[in-house]
Amino acid sequence: MIAEKYADRISKTFAKYPDKRSAVMPLLYMVQQEYGWVTPEGLVEVAELTDLDPTQVKSIAGFYTMYSEKPKGKYWLQVCTDLACALRGADEFHKQLKTHLQVEEGGTTDDGLFTVEHVMCLAACDKAPMLQCNFHFHENLDMEKMKVLLEQWRNEVNAAVGKPVES
């Protein structure tokens, strides 16, 4: 339950706005942070906290692309393939990344680590190809740099579960 675990953050969030409803988007982020995606239970929690109907909360979660309504990989890789990035090779980079990880658009690798999808402009057009991983930007990429990053993330996961770090 986010109500207990995030009590401090939630009260600070409510204090920002004269209307409880404004907290719905920050609360949805907390649900996503807690469960990895916006779960049906999470929707109900947000609805109760904001005095809204769960259907209303669901419509909001569905409208905005940064809320995920299904489980994603541990690393959610969102590649910008919009015009300005595409002019600098982003489409090709996106394709190579999918091939490298052997996933379809929007798919997740078998080990559950990486989800790859394309997104619209991320306001980093001068540093393309770029992507956003779990809301952090990685810029001026090519596949060589990307492989280093992927390895780094795999190692982080392995370290977290106590596995020996593979090179």
Add this chain to the structure above:
Amino acid sequence: MPNIIYREKDVPNIHQFDVYTQNGGYDGLKKALGMTPVEVINEVKASNLRGRGGAGFPTGTKWSFIPQSEPVKYVVVNADESETGTFKDRQILENNPHQLIEGALICAYAIQAKAVYIYLRGEFWDLAHTLDQHIEDAVKGNLCGDNINGSGFSCMVYTHLGAGAYICGEESALLESLEGKLGQPRVRPPFPAQKGGGLYGEPTVVNNVETLTNVPWIVVNGATAYKAINGNEQSPGTKIFCLSGHVNKPGNYELPMGVTFRELIYEHGGGITNGKKIKAILPSGGSGPILNATDEVLDCKLTYEDVVKVGSILGSASVIVMDEDTDITWVAAKITKFFKHESCGKCTQCREGTYWLDKVLDRIMKGEGKPTDIDLIMNIAKNMQGVTLCALGDFAANPIIWTIKNFPDDFKAHIVTKAPEVAAKPAAKPAPAPRGKAAAPAQGGD
């Protein structure tokens, strides 16, 4: 010329509160607090500062629309920077955040607002959390929050994160989103400045990040000095130009308004990549008409008035440059996909129009276009213009209408030849920039 907005180029670490205040930071706010609110509005009005979000509306005039008699008013900062090719506000938020906070508080004082909300696009997740720290520093320095600098004026600044919706850059959709609703535009009037039209129904000023970041300089140095920066009465001051696409040095350039496309692209941007020739320019990201890069266009001054004369708009000055190998039909298809994805779905013409434009363009890009498709596209696009609640319908129609008008041969090449080999092979692929990917995989909504 010193930078007005990107001061980090002259003063390292100006994002830090102490460095900012040691270098004249918050002097504008302090000065404003010693003036009457009306005097502040009049100074900004006299400067002819125009909205940097794209519309170019005079800022002081916008502020003056707020009814002073209303007890509750708000300032909302539009940091939902999402237009394709726009990345200027992010640099301000990263490197000179206190000047934005200061500008927003000057606006708040001028309209006697109760609070400031900075609405950041969700992807600025890291930035928003850093910005919270900067706001806290300003509060500790008594330059934000209660009884600012002992003036008796109190106003708090809050950040609010969006969650990935281009439409929330449209001011009424942004307000809806901030209220915890779907980001869909409102019917106007009432306008945000009016009772019933703003945030929580209260009169509200919605200003872009870059716009407000200009304000402290104007208050400190005066309207006359601001207009003297470039000597242009109608488009005064500097502008940040976001340069992207096929240029050697993409990036943000703060330059006096009135610089030409040629100076921007060749002197500052280092020219076209791989020594190619320039073919086309999108001066205002995806939403403005595309220009054929003729000598006349290249010599056009980048001001609100001059860009209109050559057939486009300055907008947010997101200049996307395309070289001679670029297939403009592919460009149109890319932009159309963007708008199809970002249409909020409220108005039928935009929702259905973007869907059908995308469908027909997909067909053309696959080499399956019909000779009647160009007329069909024009028909759909024209039926989207001027009939929707917000400008997205027009934004989505504009690029397609102007790509067909200005680059008819690019379209004919796809339709007349109907050659699958043309469709399968991009025109040219000098690394690292494949373009004209005619057989691009279908990109569904995500």
